[in-house]
Amino acid sequence: MLKISNLGFYYKDEKWLFRHLNFTFHRNEIVGIYGDSGIGKSTFAKLIAGYLQPREGEIITPTMEIRAGSNNPIQLIWQHPERAINPKWKLVKVFQEADDLPDNIQQLLSIKDGWLNRYPHELSGGELQRFCIARSLGKDTRFIVADEITSMFDAITQASLWHMLLKLVRDQGIGMIVISHQLHLLKRLADRIIQFNELIAPQV
Numbered sequence: 001m002l003k004i005s006n007l008g009f010y011y012k013d014e015k016w017l018f019r020h021l022n023f024t025f026h027r028n029e030i031v032g033i034y035g036d037s038g039i040g041k042s043t044f045a046k047l048i049a050g051y052l053q054p055r056e057g058e059i060i061t062p063t064m065e066i067r068a069g070s071n072n073p074i075q076l077i078w079q080h081p082e083r084a085i086n087p088k089w090k091l092v093k094v095f096q097e098a099d100d101l102p103d104n105i106q107q108l109l110s111i112k113d114g115w116l117n118r119y120p121h122e123l124s125g126g127e128l129q130r131f132c133i134a135r136s137l138g139k140d141t142r143f144i145v146a147d148e149i150t151s152m153f154d155a156i157t158q159a160s161l162w163h164m165l166l167k168l169v170r171d172q173g174i175g176m177i178v179i180s181h182q183l184h185l186l187k188r189l190a191d192r193i194i195q196f197n198e199l200i201a202p203q204v
Contacts, residue, residue: 001026001027002061003060006021006057006058007021007058008020008057010055017043017200018044018200021199025175025177027143027173027175029176029192030169030175030176031177031178031192031194032178032180032192032193033177034194034197036181041196048074048145048177061073071098071099071138075137075141076147077146078147079147080125080152081125081129086120089119090116090118091120091128091131094131095134098137100138100139101137109130109164109168111130125153126157130164132149133168137172143177146165150162151180151181178190
């Protein structure tokens with residue numbers, strides 16, 4: 001279980017972006033977060049995954065045991081894969097970042113052997129995103145936060161990536177939070193949808 005309790009956040013010298021957010025997410029569940037661009041969905045994703053710290057409230061993960069040296073059990077997949085991978089690394093090193101990936105992860109994500117010895121700028125965005133998805137699926141992962149991860153791609157690439165990711169999280173019992181401004185996509189993917197716009201009243 002992942003519980004968000006009375007969560008609030010603002011950036012320095014700005015007004016509250018949101019306050020008093022309360023959610024509970026479960027493993028084996030896919031939850032859609034729907035809302036307009038620019039209202040705080042990506043900030044919410046970064047808070048859940050630990051890239052930002054709340055101004056108030058807390059994020060509770062009582063069923064997770066975080067071992068010393070283990071990866072974060074809440075993994076964030078970013079919208080722009082080229083910004084999430086070190087441009088100086090060959091892509092084989094992305095696999096080495098993760099903790100004990102499934103043996104067949106390369107096959108499941110249709111990652112070609114020839115890509116492993118290339119640098120990020122030598123692959124397309126859709127090809128890079130497969131590496132980011134793979135990296136998120138280590139043995140310690142309990143939840144994945146997918147923040148607009150296919151919005152930059154064509155329809156065929158989107159369908160391929162979602163098909164593979166949904167199968168992987170279902171098979172491994174991982175909970176997933178899918179953040180998008182495309183309601184039609186969330187209706188196809190999610191078990192339930194949270195309307196983020198309705199939660200963001202003017203904050204003081």
